[in-house]
Amino acid sequence: MISGIHLTMLLAFIQVLSIAALTNSNDYVALKALKDTWINVPPNWVGSDPCGDVWDGITCKNDRVVSITLASINLTGQLSSDISGLTELQTLDLSYNKGMTGSLPSGIGNVKKLSSLILVGCGFSGPIPPSIGSLQQLRYLSLNSNNFIGSIPPSIGNLLNLYWLDLADNKLTGTIPVSDGTSPGLDMLVNTKHFHFGKNQLSGVIPPQLFNSNLALIHLLFENNQLTGSIPSTMGLVRTLEVVRLDRNSLSGPVPSNFNNLTSVQELFLANNKLTGSLPNLTGMNLLHYVDMSNNSFDATDIPPWFSSLQSLTTLIMENTKIQGSLPVSLFSLLQLQTVTLKNNQINGTLNIGSNHSNQLQIIDLQNNLIDAFTQRAGFTVQVILVGNPICNEGGQESYCTIPQPSNNSYSTPPQNCMPSNCSSETVSSPTCKCAYPYTGTLIFRAPSFSNYRNGTIFVSLENKLMSVFKSRSLPVDSVSVSNPNRNIDNYLSLDLQVFPSGQEFFNRTAISGIGFTLSNQTFKPPPEFGPFFFIGRSYPYFQVSVEGSPSKKSSNTGVIIGAAVGGAVLLLLLIVAGVYAIRQRTRAETADRMNDPFALWDPSKNSGAVPQLKGAKAFTFEELKESTNNFSESNAIGSGGYGRVYRGTLAKGQLVAIKRAVQGSMQGRLEFKTEIELLSRVHHKNVVSLVGFCFDHGEQMLVYEFIANGTLRDSISGKSGIRLDWMRRLRIAHGAAKGIQYLHDEANPPIIHRDIKSNNILLDERLNAKVADFGLSKIMHDSERNHVTTQVKGTMGYLDPEYYMTQQLTEKSDVYSFGILMFELLTARLPIEKNKHIVRQVMSSMDKSKSMYNLQGLLDPAVASRMSTKSVEMFVDLALWCVKELGSNRPSMSEVVKEIENTMEIAGINPNAESTPSSSTYVDANKASKHPYSDESLFAYSGSYLDSSSVQPM
Known part of the structure; x- marks a missing residue:
């Protein structure tokens, strides 16, 4: 028989266990049902408390599951209707798991708070359920690179908050839906900036109703479908457009005369259609970088004047477009020109590149024209191809009379001031010359503005932008490598990507899901030259065994719990009391040590060097800065950047300061933290910002500056x-x-x-x-x-x-x-x-x-x-x-x-x-609304070890 004291202890113990079970029971049931249908779930998906036990890929707010991100872990199975039980779910990302197959359940429409539905590069099939139009809070809908069939659901037109719509690279058929007074359509998506529908089997005309002046659309990608009819003139009303891809369809008729109203367009692809009439007049489209109107049925026309007026032009491709006459020298003096391809036309006369041609010019391909002379100057290095012209038809042996071998675009990220390591097994030497197991995949850019892949500088900017966003999200990434740039069969630029872990040879599942999510949900914004992109990641098979060690399972056997509780209740209470006392004593001792040595917990092994050496900077405790900012309240938040957030604070003596607080627990930026406090503690000048002090306490990294009233x-x-x-x-x-x-x-x-x-x-x-x-x-x-x-x-x-x-x-x-x-x-x-x-x-x-x-x-x-x-x-x-x-x-x-x-x-x-x-x-300009000086992109966004320190903004 259980004594009264034992019973009291037992009840208290059971209460402790019940408090520890944090996850909402309905959410647990839904997750458990999903888990039972999936293979290769993370090994720590055990027990009945996904939130409390921090299941890999699961993010909770209080006791509710709000995010599932499980990219590239070789997950296999189907997405069942049990997903509808997660009523607080906001993000679902299962990208890059080819084993995820079957149809998308109609129950997905019941997850009303979903804002990001990202299933890129999986094996889903069947039609897209109309219930998806019930997700009123959805902002990102990325279903590209699957096997979806059927038509585009008109109900998507109900998603008025949608920012990103990517249905590309599927097997969708039917017409583009527009509203008709009784059913919705895509013309209702006035806030959506991205229509990515390329590489499907869509048919019918592009509805004129799809476009109006209220649209915020910047990317219109309809390439490689089966669209017919003419390009609607209403497209000219969407002045926000920056990228237009209508190539590889069966579009006919003339290009609308108002097309050059689209003065913001930077990349224009109209190639491989059946367009007729006059060559469109692109005069005034001064931001155009890339133009390809090849293989249409335009009327014969003289070289248009706009060839030489597009000052931003990098690439001009006009194969088989019936243009005739002599090319003006002024075309080749466009400062950013890289590629001119005008094969299979009627261009005649003398080819004269001039002495002031663009120093970026790489290739001029004029095969099968009527050129009979070429003015070539000494030291001329541009690749010219005149095969099939009169100048080469009489046995000419000049270099321009032969078809050159394909150029080797074998760019690969170089080592960073080190010698590559000789790595064993499947490890790879990283740019920092460390052997590791990288996460790999392919970055694919649908409309880059450049065509010269020999200049590595452009790829360096991409690498550093990638590192910038990984660091800003506190992901354990040491370095990235891109290689093998090439134009694929879809006229996309593809690049192999390797992402290397920091601090160890392997990534864990949390890191892989974080990297995958960063690339799948468009958090990463490439440099503007690269344009819209998507990423196809590969499954990561190298998770550390030590990380995967199966945690002990919580027993659900109440009898065992009761027996253990009765038998050891008294001992347990004694141990708890002793433990609490010991922890409190240790905490007091550690606090005292930190007061005397603020860097007592500094770890030189964290890529941050030796303990900082300071001259005069004050060490603040976490509690002091917490009090000065009213517990880091939102009302005192005055800026943010890749390193963290900035708060206005008032110290005990009334001094106003700006406090730069790193993301808590992050080791990213520690070297910059050390550098800044060491330097600023020893420099004093009226034209150099003053460091008041710092905080290295409670796992925090904070810098305290004088408050500069007018910002940057x-x-x-x-x-x-x-x-x-x-x-x-x-x-x-x-x-x-x-x-x-x-x-x-x-x-x-x-x-x-x-x-x-x-x-x-x-x-x-x-x-x-x-x-x-x-x-x-x-x-x-x-x-x-x-x-x-x-x-x-x-x-x-x-x-x-x-x-x-x-x-x-x-x-x-x-x-x-x-x-x-x-x-x-x-x-x-x-x-x-x-x-x-x-x-x-x-x-x-x-x-x-x-x-x-x-x-x-x-x-x-x-x-x-x-x-x-x-x-x-x-x-x-x-x-x-x-x-x-x-x-x-x-x-x-x-x-x-x-x-x-x-x-x-x-x-x-x-x-x-x-x-x-x-x-x-x-x-102060009275007509301007004054903005707080410590805004985004101010002093408080570390550049880190990358070239572009801009914060991530939607494209």
Whole structure:
């Protein structure tokens, strides 16, 4: 018989067990049913508490399952109607599991809170259920690369919050549904930006009703279907369109005359149809990069003038389009031109490339035309193919009279300043020369804007953007490698991708699902040159055995529990009391140690180096900063970036500070954290942001800065901050920033190279004085490295010193180059790279020193252009051009830059030694809504070890 005390203890023990079972019972039942129909579920899917036991791939909020992400784990089975039991589910991603087959259950329509349904690259078949139109909160619907059949459900038109619709690469048939007053249609999706329907068997006409001026559509992809009829003129109403792919259908009739209203289109594919009439006039479509209208039935026409007017053009493909006449020399002088393919036409006369052709030009393919002469100059390296022209019909042996062998586009990510390892078994040497088992797959870009795959720089930007997003999501990724770029049979650019683990040879399932989800749900946004993409991942078979060790199962046998509880209740209580006491004592001891040594828990093995060495920075406890921000309340959140979030705080003595808080528990960014606190604790200058202190406590990494009232220079230049910067103020800002950098180079001991000078890293205080910020990428120059230091390339695309990028030799002149770009930004208010054009090239191509202001009025910021002093502008441009000289040895030092800016200020009537007196309110634009200075993309978004530090935004 159980005694009263034992019974009381038993009831308490059972209550503890019931409290520990966190998962909602209905959610558990639904998950258990799904688990029973699937093979290869994660091995820790045991017990009855998926939330409390943290099942791999399951995310919960309180006791409810809100996310299932199980990409690339070789999951096999069917998606049953039991999914409808997960009524709080918001995300379902089963991508890259080919073994997931069968039809999509109609019960999916009952998961009303679903916002992301992502089933990319699986083996699903059957029709798409109409019930999917009941998911009113759905934003991402990605069902591409499956075997779905039947028609597109008209009910999808009810998904008014839909942002991304991808049904490509299936076996869908029927027509494109539009509303008719009684049933919905795709024309109702006015907020959807992506229609991806390529590689299906859709038929019928493209309904004119599909398009109207209210659509937000940017990507219209209907390639490789069986569409007929004409291109509707209503398409010309959708001025937001950026990519149009209608190629490889059976479209007929003329291209609408209003087609050139689509001035935002960058990639245009109309090839392999039955289009007739005149060649469309693309005049005014000045953002066009890639044009392919090959293999249609257009009327014979002379070379159109717009060939030479599309200043952004990289690729012109017009095979078999009945164009005739001589090619103008001006075509080849388009600055970004890479490929011209005009085979099987009636082009005649002399081919003259001219002496000022684009330095990016790679190939001119004019096979089977009527060219009888070719003006070739010495040193000409462009590949020209004239086979089938009169010039080659008489036994010509010149290189242009032979079909060249296919070029080898064998780009592969190079090692990062190391020798590749000799790896055994199935491991691969990573770019950081570590042997590991990578996660692999294929990145496929449906409409890239470039055709030159020999320039590795473009792929470096892709690699670094990938690393940027992986780091921002705290995924354990050491490095990425892309290789084997090629155009596949669908005219897509495909790239092999390898993702390498950080800290060990293997990924676990959580990491694989995180990487897969990042690529499947379009969190990763590639550089703009690559355009829309999708990823097909491969199953990952290399999970660590130690990670997979099966946890002990919770027994559901109540009798066993009761017996164990009765037999050991007293002992258990004693152990609990003793354990609690010991833990409290240990916690107190650890707290005391941390007060004396804030880096007691610093782990040098976490790729972060030795314990930071500081000079004077205050160590704050977590509780102090928690109190200063009102428990990190949303009302005090003032910005975010890849590293984490930024909060406004008020310290105990009333000092206002900005607190940069990393994602809790993340080891990403630890090296940058260490670098910044070490550097900023030892530099003090009025033009360098001050570090108040830091926090390395409770698993947190936080940096505490002085609060800079007016945020980043970029926000003020762009107008986001509501502050107007006149020319006098811009000169003062340039002067202050230059003095801050000069201090780092010449007065800091040892000298410091910032390595990421850009407008987002120049802050403006309440009097608009410039302060250099963000030292996460900075490098100390020791005496042995006074001339240069060889190091991995880091920085931000557009500002990055090309000499440093090519040689990996970092010098102080690398900061000088970046500062020169910053000067052009102050002049023009433009980003360093806009629409694939670099600001230096724009200036060089427009300037004429014989004219006033060097003929740059069209590039100058209109907000101040009319009030600029002509001579001061010319001096400022001369200095900026000096700073961006190709060779660092030809650039000025920062002390020379400071002196030249002071001379320019004097010419403009400004005393460079006078203190800045007006407050920022003097410059506030009353017509602008002021935005908080610590916004996205400000000081608080680490660049990391990648070239593009921009945060992830929807395309």
